[in-house]
Amino acid sequence: MLPRVLVPPALLAAELRQGPLPVSGSPAAFTAALERVASRFRVPADWAAARLAEDRIGELSW
Numbered sequence: 001m002l003p004r005v006l007v008p009p010a011l012l013a014a015e016l017r018q019g020p021l022p023v024s025g026s027p028a029a030f031t032a033a034l035e036r037v038a039s040r041f042r043v044p045a046d047w048a049a050a051r052l053a054e055d056r057i058g059e060l061s062w
Contacts, residue, residue, distance in 0.1 A: 007041045007051040015040055021052065 015037060022029045038048035 007037075007043060007048065009055070011041070012037070012051060012055065 019033065019036060021033045034045055034048055034052070037052065038045040041048065043051075
């Protein structure tokens with residue numbers, strides 16, 4: 001639950017509108033985007049990844 005608190009949905013959505021995660025392509029591009037999100041919210045990369053996964057799972061369950 002901590003990643004959700006430290007990376008609020010509205011702020012994450014705004015960040016991803018400015019620089020979306022790559023849908024396909026190299027793993028290096030995805031890693032760089034993930035590091036950008038982690039840096040922006042000052043959280044560890046695994047917390048940023050967990051938060052992004054939570055959002056993605058939410059999108060897929062509709």
